[in-house]
Amino acid sequence: MITSSRREIRSIKRIRSRRCAAGASLALFAVGLAACGSSKSSSSISSTTSIASSTSPSVQHVSFALTFPSLEYLPVYVARDEGFFKKRNISITLDTFSGGGSTVASAFASNSVQMGLGGVDLAASNAKKITDVKVVQQLSQSSFQIYVQKDISSVSQLVGKKITVSSLSGVFYIWWQEVLAAYHIDPSKVVFVSNGSEAGMSAAFLSGVVNAIGDVPPVPASFPPPLVPSDKLPQLPLAVTVANQSFITAHKATVAGVISAINEGTAWIKTHQSLAVSMCESDLDFPSARCQLAPVLHPTSPYTWSSNGAIDVSSLSQALSAEASVYPQLKGYPVDNFIDSSFVGTSPS
Known part of the structure; x- marks a missing residue:
């Protein structure tokens, strides 16, 4: 099944390549026609091109932080590979950090990343006034x-x-x-x-x-x-999408676009499971045994890979209380200071 999926992926790439080549030929043909036409026609074409360029939506770049590879992160890779970010005029760079939440917190603090996937430990950096990030989406609930x-x-x-x-x-x-x-x-x-x-x-x-x-x-x-x-056992949000508050304020539509693209990645996985396993192996560099999708396609929690990425506020609040034993600054820290549920809500669908 996986071998067949890889052939399918290669076939898709060949088709896309042929389409690009055909598109290039048509573009050259159009230029030739313009050159052979009157100066008025050429001017008209140039004017039309100028108008199209000025009205096309600008592409927003987002640097997106990831920590250690995890199966729960797969929708993000799918959204990148399948062009779900691109079709929303978002250029995304996936930056992988080692060293845990502290390195990701430093990246957010320096604004070298604007969004990312992390855990509840980022709340501690908020409480310490190092960062000001908000949870805007939840990919999974733990099933430890x-x-x-x-x-x-x-x-x-x-x-x-x-x-x-x-x-x-x-x-x-x-x-x-x-x-x-x-x-x-x-x-x-x-x-x-x-x-x-x-x-x-x-x-x-x-x-x-x-x-x-x-x-x-x-x-x-x-x-x-x-x-x-x-x-x-008690559980907690395992993978949440976070964004710098300053980025949310300045680029709310882009944040919504990133969330929407990831949700589309989740939906794609559910209907392309064999291809998703192949992507898991190639993008996450996991062996096939670790790319079995059953735990995330049929999770114990409705918050894992829900269609809307809703946030489990109650579980997040409990996690912050537990984290206070590690970071005293979180004692009494309001969970509302760490979330922005305006994008996805709190009820999974």
Whole structure:
């Protein structure tokens, strides 16, 4: 199926190339006709061209930040590859940052990016007055599950054990704060180990370096069954689209266009699943096992890949409360200071 999809993609590219060549030939033919006609006709053509150029909508460029590759981000890549941004007169650059939310926050603060996908940790940079970004769309709600080594049979046995996270301030770490609080475990009683990317976290768990991992399906086939499934655990917005407030104020239509293009990318995936898997492999550089779309096409939360990208305000508020244990500045921080739901609303469809 994937091989067939790649052939289809190559076929589409060949067709587009032929269309471009044909268009170029027609353009040259038109120029030849203009040259052979009267000076009045030539002037008329020039005038028409000038009017068309002056009335065509200008292209707005957007630098869009991404952190570690994630399946939930796929609609953004689809929107780029399928031209959904372009048809809205948006030129987009996808800038990938390593190092977690702090590097993305710095990029927003310097205005080197205007929009991006991030997590709730960006609220901390708002509270610290480093950034002024707003959540304008939600791509997914987490469906974290707990996986443990075979000598652990309950969450209470995690006391004194090592838990892998991407960083000591990122979304995995924040989620564990919620989980441990729900199970009445003091976070200081476990050892968090920062392993960077999701791949690094998985490797640490599979090698036995750590005792537990919180992860979102699909997970490696060598993972054990989850100790606790997602519907028994607190969850939080996993991927949200954010934008600089200054950019929202100056270019609200462009922000709306980016959101609309991403939503169109989501809709495209649902009707082109085999092609979407191929894009996942090429754009995210994931093996086919990690490009299975079932968890995001049939999620436990209606906020994951909804058609309108609605924001789960309640879950976001709970996540900010959990994050306050990491960033004291967030204690009492109003969730309304971190969202702009005017674009997508709060009810998923």
